[in-house]
Amino acid sequence: MALIERGEVGSARGQPPGKPGGDGETSTYGDVLGNPQLQRWALRIGVATVIGVLFAIVFDLRVGVTVAIIAVIADTVRKARSVPSDQAHRRASAAERKTARQLRGLTKQGWHILHARAVPRDSEGVSDGKIDHLVIGPTGVYAIDSEQWDKRLPVRTLSHLKLFHGPFEKKDRLDEARWEANQASRLLSKAIGVEIPVQPSVAIYGPAIPWRIMTVRNVDVYAGGTARKYLRKKPKVLTAEEVERIAEVARTALPSKFPE
Structure with missing residues (x-):
């Protein structure tokens, strides 16, 4: 593989909302909502919720919640194993x-x-x-x-x-x-x-x-x-x-x- 380094992207990565970022500016909620990792989690939870609701309607609430949790875990494992990533x-x-x-x-x-x-x-x-x-x-x-x-x-x-x-x-x-x-x-x-x-x-x-x-x-x-x-x-x-x-x-x- 190539002997190259990928630099860190985003000077305010990892900073909580309202705290100063690495460039001296203040992070906004818009910055946080634009975070790709947060967007992936929002999509993951949204899909799992839809699946859980469907199963809850067909079966019962307990089954729906269980299936939703399994869906989140399965997608997390799949993403973690996907290659390549930065x-x-x-x-x-x-x-x-x-x-x-x-x-x-x-x-x-x-x-x-x-x-x-x-x-x-x-x-x-x-x-x-x-x-x-x-x-x-x-x-x-x-x-x-x-x-x-x-x-x-x-x-x-x-x-x-x-x-x-x-x-x-x-x-x-x-x-x-x-x-x-x-x-x-x-x-x-x-x-x-x-x-x-x-x-x-x-x-x-x-x-x-x-x-x-x-x-x-x-x-x-x-x-x-x-x-x-x-x-x-x-x-x-x-x-x-x-x-x-x-x-x-x-x-x-x-x-x-x-x-x-």
């Missing part, structure tokens, strides 16, 4: 910077680290996929995605087929990481003329990871702080010349997602 982008970019700092030292040892590489999704080269860090070195080629997760929720696996963060299954995240790596492998292999495998992996920051490296759905999963060790501990499979050749091709086949 807050999610900020968390992700922080995780990417942590991984980038770890990988920086590898360049002196003959490794090539390419950040935020675009992945074409169709025959016309249109892309909405992105590899956070494409790493080429003596032990192979890797597509690393950096993730910042809530440290309060545990991480666990089930039979190397499912990855959970608290109650949330991360199948889609693993499938996306694997798809990105497969696309990178396809493009590099086509350009060079020989098979170039690309290993997908996810570096997780935040919660404790109860293993060193776990392969789930063919994706390596590990604690973000061990990313450098993860790359270096594997056996060497590429010569220095091969590393240079693959890196040269990768810069063209997988261009930067955010060109300057």
Whole structure:
């Protein structure tokens, strides 16, 4: 992902009505009512109220109130899990910077680290996929995605087929990481003329990871702080010349997602 920061918007964010904002002006009720977060909650409660009234008419008041509460909770959970959001982008970019700092030292040892590489999704080269860090070195080629997760929720696996963060299954995240790596492998292999495998992996920051490296759905999963060790501990499979050749091709086949 891109190593960019999104600035805070709104100098008076978080200030109660009638209190001075960050720019020295006084917030008004109009400012508060224009708050997108407040508008979302108003809409959420309004919809839930309508649903609750309908159920109360058909059944009884108790059922109506229960259904309305469930509707609010369900919509809140759905919005919290939706991606992307500004807050999610900020968390992700922080995780990417942590991984980038770890990988920086590898360049002196003959490794090539390419950040935020675009992945074409169709025959016309249109892309909405992105590899956070494409790493080429003596032990192979890797597509690393950096993730910042809530440290309060545990991480666990089930039979190397499912990855959970608290109650949330991360199948889609693993499938996306694997798809990105497969696309990178396809493009590099086509350009060079020989098979170039690309290993997908996810570096997780935040919660404790109860293993060193776990392969789930063919994706390596590990604690973000061990990313450098993860790359270096594997056996060497590429010569220095091969590393240079693959890196040269990768810069063209997988261009930067955010060109300057």
